[in-house]
Amino acid sequence: MDKIVQAIRQSAIPLTKNDGYSILLEKAAQVKHVLLGESSHGTSEFYKIRAQLSKRLIEDLGYSFIAVEGDWPACQKVNRYIKGYDQVHKNAREVLSTFHRWPTWMWANEEMIELIEWIKELNLKRPKNNQVGFYGIDVYSLWESMEEIIHYLEKINSPDIEKAKKAFACFEPFNREAQMYGVSAAFYSEDCHDEVIQLLTEIVTNKEKYTSLEESQLNLEVNALITANAENYYRTMVVNDNESWNIRDQHMVEVLNKISSFYGQESKGIIWEHNTHVGDARATDMTDAGMVNVGQIVREQLGTENVFIVGFGTHRGTVIAADAWGDDFKKIVVPSAQEESWEDFLHKAGPYDKMIIFSENTSEFNKRMGHRAIGVVYDPRYEHFGNYVPSILPQRYNAFIYVDSSNALQPLKLEKIYI
Incomplete structure (x- = not known):
């Protein structure tokens, strides 16, 4: 394994200078979408670096929108704020304080505020048809x-x-309990499939009747799509985790394509999601289980040359996560990476922040090894048993950004609503 460490030392670009990302931006200049990952939903540096890269992609390379692993209705409030449609909220902090679905910290955090205000200021200088958007593409x-x-x-x-x-009336008996609906639909044939498909069909058929003012037509069509796909997702998740994963990621790409069409053929998008969504599933053991993800699908749809995927990772630090689904968040210590994982080798190559741009010259990295993934629920005592995804990094990503020691995100203090 010394060869891998040596190869990292030869290929790594230290991120200690202001121009450290210039090579990455040059590579991303001509692609349709740049996908920016994260190995946790609670690491401050990942949000800050993605914000820094997104600003450069928008201002220097003409990217049109940011699409994130978040809810469409909640993120529409951000979109309306940065485009001047919203006359209610005075600042980004107020807008983000309306995010109530658990895990709220993913977008309602201090790190997001500066980026949102930056986009709003940029949009004030631009005509309406050239303003940058912000959208949630989850299901x-x-x-x-x-x-x-x-x-x-x-x-x-x-x-x-x-x-x-x-x-809507069809769903009322389930009292907003997704699990209750899923069980009833999967095991007792008590579902609302026909109703939501009919609604989606009617809205798509009649979409020209709806105004495009303040993106109303796009908003209506995507909400109808979410209704249909979410019904399918919740109905499937109680019987087949892998298939429900596929429904979710296929939905995210479907929404991404609608946003891209809204902005026009020449538009370019930035996608913020977890590594498990953006990193091509075919380079992991996900493919063995019949699972696909956003990174794989957009590469297949657009061609590998039109997509640039950036993975993120860290060796140790702290992270925001919860002990169980729906629990309060807390700061958790992330231990040193597992021996002979990608993060371990990146640390052994030098304890500093670095980036690798994968190319034909990095063939030494074409080995499947563990790559850490931390979710919204995390227990570091057991991470060696379930938090490492076997990955061939150069096939999963075009580039990888490594933070040697990372810090927890700074969530806003909000009232939470369970899903």
């Missing part, structure tokens, strides 16, 4: 998306309102 917001649909259709007195209310 979880079933009830919130249905409420958004009904609110808008009532506002414009649409003839489709009765179909929307019928679909």
Whole structure:
């Protein structure tokens, strides 16, 4: 394994200078999408570096929007704020304080505030047709998306309102409990599939009737898509974890494509998600289980040459996570990386922050080894048994950014609502 350490030393670009990311930005200049990962949802440096890269991609290379692993309705509030549609919230902190779905800290954190204000200031100088957007592309917001649909259709007195209310009424007995709906749909055939598909079909068929003012048409269509795909996701998740994963990631790409179409053929997008979503699944053991992800799908759709994927990792530090799903967040110590993992070798190559741009000259890295992944639930005592994804890094990413010692994210203090 000394050869890997030596190869890292020869290939690594130290991130100690202001121009450390210039080579990465040159590589990303001509692609359709840049995917920026993270190996946890609670590491401050990952958010700060992604923000730094996103600013450069937007200002220097003309990227049009940021799409994140978040709920569409909640992120629409950010989008409306940065584009001047929102006359209610005075600043980014107020907007982010409206994020209530657990885990709130993913987007309601101190690190996001500066980026959101920066985009708003940039948009003030730009015409409406050239403003940068911010969108959530995840699938979880079933009830919130249905409420958004009904609110808008009532506002414009649409003839489709009765179909929307019928679909919403179908879900009412489940009291916003996704697990309850999933069990009823999967085992007792008590589902709302026909209702949400009919609603989606009607909205897509009649979409030209809806105004494009303040992105209303896009908002309505995506909320309808979420309603259909979320119903499918919750119905599937209780019987097949792998298939529900695929439904979720396929949905995220579907929404990404709708955003991209909205901005036009020449638009370019920045995607912020966990490494497990952006890093090509075919370079991991996910493919052995029949799982796909966003990175794989966009490469297949657009061609590898039109997608640039950046993975992130750290050797040790602290992270924000929870002991169990829905629990309060806390700061957790991240121990030194497992022996002979990618993070271990990156540390042994020198205890400093670094970046590797993978190319034909980095063939020494074409080995499948453990690569740490920390979720919103994390127990470091057991991480060696489940937090390392066997990965061939040069096939999974185009580049990898390594932070030797990282720090926990700074969440805003919010009231939480369980999903």
